[in-house]
Amino acid sequence: MxxxxxxxxxxxxxxxxxxxxxxxxxxxxxxxxxxxxxxxxxxxxxxxxxxxxxxxxxxxxxxxxxxxxxxxxxxxxxxxxxxxxxxxxxxxxxxxxxxxxxxxxxxxxxxxxxxxxxxxxxxxxxxxxxxxxxxxxxxxxxxxxxxxxxxxxxxxxxxxxxxxxxxxxxxxxxxxxxxxxxxxxxxxxxxxTEPAIVQKKGEHHESALKTPGILIIIFSLLAMGFIGGAVDIAVVAFSNAHNSPNAASIIIALYALGSVISGLAFGAWKTHLKIEHQFLGVTTMMMLTSVTLLFISSLPTLGFSIFIIGLTVAPTMIIAMDIGSSLLSQSKLTEGLAWMSTGISTGVASGGALAGIFIDQYGIHSAFLLIVSAGIAIAIIGALGFSGLRLYLAQK
Missing domain, CATH: 1.20.1250.20 (MFS general substrate transporter like domains)
Structure with a gap:
């Protein structure tokens, strides 16, 4: 394997x-x-x-x-x-x-x-x-x-x-x-392992953001990061509300553990599915797993939900990075990868901040609804971007 x-x-x-x-x-x-x-x-x-x-x-x-x-x-x-x-x-x-x-x-x-x-x-x-x-x-x-x-x-x-x-x-x-x-x-x-410098005349003056299809990838990673940032705050708040603040670190570790397990398995998985179909599949799975947060009633059920959401994180990131590196020319590769990483970190920061505001204003379960909304958003991005990615990848 x-x-x-x-x-x-x-x-x-x-x-x-x-x-x-x-x-x-x-x-x-x-x-x-x-x-x-x-x-x-x-x-x-x-x-x-x-x-x-x-x-x-x-x-x-x-x-x-x-x-x-x-x-x-x-x-x-x-x-x-x-x-x-x-x-x-x-x-x-x-x-x-x-x-x-x-x-x-x-x-x-x-x-x-x-x-x-x-x-x-x-x-x-x-x-x-x-x-x-x-x-x-x-x-x-x-x-x-x-x-x-x-x-x-x-x-x-x-x-x-x-x-x-x-x-x-x-x-x-x-x-x-x-x-x-x-x-x-x-x-x-x-x-x-150092990449060679490849420059095409006039190309380096344009941003990697103008590469067709790259914004689909960046926005999907932003939504994924948003889920991760909101999960951190929501788990801490839920654990505190159940008088078990130490449980937060364990549950958040389950999120990372799920990502590690799926990352290793996904990387070893041999499939004939085209990469745009894989992208559609992993974004859909992220939405479906996030919906489990609507049925949380205890710390164990929260831990299980967070773990299975974590299972979708690494595959989503892997496929997104793979597609992004295929779309980008060699002379824009590092910049484009940086924009993708920025998308994730921006999502994490905004997800954590917005979840905190929602919890203060509307209660803990509003943060879960926020995470589900982000899950729906990434699935929509995957569905709407599917045809475009298939076209752009075919042109490479």
Whole structure:
């Protein structure tokens, strides 16, 4: 069943890429929560902590596609060292400024500048696409990548919290900064997997967003991310309402576990279904699994529902990334992958924020309705985009 993973493992450079990419992406899971924990430990201010973390995340979302566009033009080896040095300097400045209780305005400026960082998720996925583009192995490669990402986001936040609460307030962001610097160096040493620079005359002046069909993929990933962000808030609220706050971490872990299991299985699944049919299928399944939230009455039923919703996450992301990499030209690949990642992160942020507002205003079950609505939205996107994707993919 896992022959494809063995085939991937045998490709020269893949082992080094996997190790380096794992280390270099840990900061993405650690820095936001690390900033929150650091500021809370130092000042006790939750609003300042959340606002600074939000500023950092928003800055990442704004600058990631632009940095990726520069990478498409000039190559990872030229752009990533410069961006990494700048981001590391700004992160260290933020840590020092917060330690010495500098004015909030300075902290906000440094948080926004720290977000001008190497967008490692799109860098890694561009390498997978470069290695296996047009091959069945690409789906397995993206599956492996999605599993690694889930593991990182399971392990990263608890590590950052532990360091800042048990070692030193600044330890979480500081260790994440060390991971960033070390990971990028190791990543750039993997020369065998680095994508070649391909430029077509006049093409680099246009955004990857103008690629036919790519917006269908980005909006579907935004809806998927929205579900994930809303699930986090809804699970915490439901667990607190049932006087079992610790159950929230277990249930959220079930969401990630479902994604890991399905990601491994889906990547090893050999099918003759065309990729646009697979996209229609996974988006429909995400809608159907989200509907189970309408029948929640207890923590066990919530855990089961969240687990089966999680089963649809990795396949949806894998198929979306596979289609996106097929639609994009090589000269726009990294930028396009960055826009897709931005779609996910924007969805997560907006889903969490809107779910929180709904819970405060209308109660916990309104958040479940919100998640179901997002599930319906992604199914509609899949259905409406089906014909277009089939046409655009046929032209490639």
């Amino acid at each position: 896992f022959k494809f993973y063995n085939d991937i493992w045998q490709v020269p450079g893949v082992k080094g890429l996997l190790i380096a990419s794992t280390i270099s992406r840990f900061p993405q899971a650690m820095l936001s929560i690390g900033i929150i924990t650091m500021i809370v430990q130092q000042t006790g201010s939750y609003w300042l902590a959340g606002a600074l973390a939000g500023t950092y995340s928003f800055s990442c979302a704004v600058f990631d596609p632009q940095i990726s566009k520069l990478v498409d033009r000039h190559g990872q080896r030229k752009i990533l060292p410069l961006v990494t040095v700048f981001s590391v300097a700004m992160l260290l400045a933020l840590i020092i400024a917060s330690y010495y209780q500098q004015p909030s305005a300075l902290l906000f400026i440094l948080s926004s500048l720290a977000g001008i960082r190497p967008p490692m998720t799109s860098m890694v996925r561009a390498r997978w696409a470069f290695l296996f583009r047009g091959q069945p192995l690409l789906k397995s490669a993206f599956s492996l990548d999605s599993v690694v990402a889930e593991i990182i986001f399971i392990a990263g936040p608890p590590l950052a919290i532990y360091l800042s609460t048990n070692v030193h307030a600044e330890a979480g962001p500081l260790v994440a900064t060390v991971f960033l610097c070390t990971g990028v160096i190791l990543f750039l040493l993997q020369r065998k």
